[in-house]
Amino acid sequence: MSLKTHCDAGCQKAFTLDHFQQEKLNDGIEKTFYCCPHCGQQYVAFYADEEIRKLQARIRRVQKRFADPADKHEDAARKEAELQALIKEKMDALRARVEGGGGGE
Ligand SMILES: [Zn+2]
Structure with a gap:
């Protein structure tokens, strides 16, 4: 890349x-x-963090489904979008927590 x-x-x-x-x-x-x-x-x-890495592993598995012509790509695309939104939300929250400088939970 x-x-x-x-x-x-x-x-x-x-x-x-x-x-x-x-x-x-x-x-x-x-x-x-x-x-x-x-x-x-x-x-x-x-x-x-651990949770985000697990979500990233899940999204990679979902993305592999696009390579399988027998799989339901619409279903995979929906799951991919859901996971992407979730990851973004978690990353934004984590960044705010890490860079926020001790604002507490
Ligand atoms: Zn420079």
Whole structure:
């Protein structure tokens, strides 16, 4: 995967994003992020905890159903959309919790 982006919070230079880095935080939370190669500015892609990783594994299983011509793709698409919405909601909540700085549960 590679994606063109630019360093909007740092040096403003364009760069190609071709890999993410991961860092383990407390409570089984993993931060997935990338850095600007010019100035090192860090950008967080998302945070994932155990629950989110399980949902991601489930969505990958659902996505495999699209490769099977005998499977019900409409049903798989509906489940995929449901899981994506759920993952987004959980990631947003987790990011707010991690970056919120001790606002409590
Ligand atoms: Zn930069």
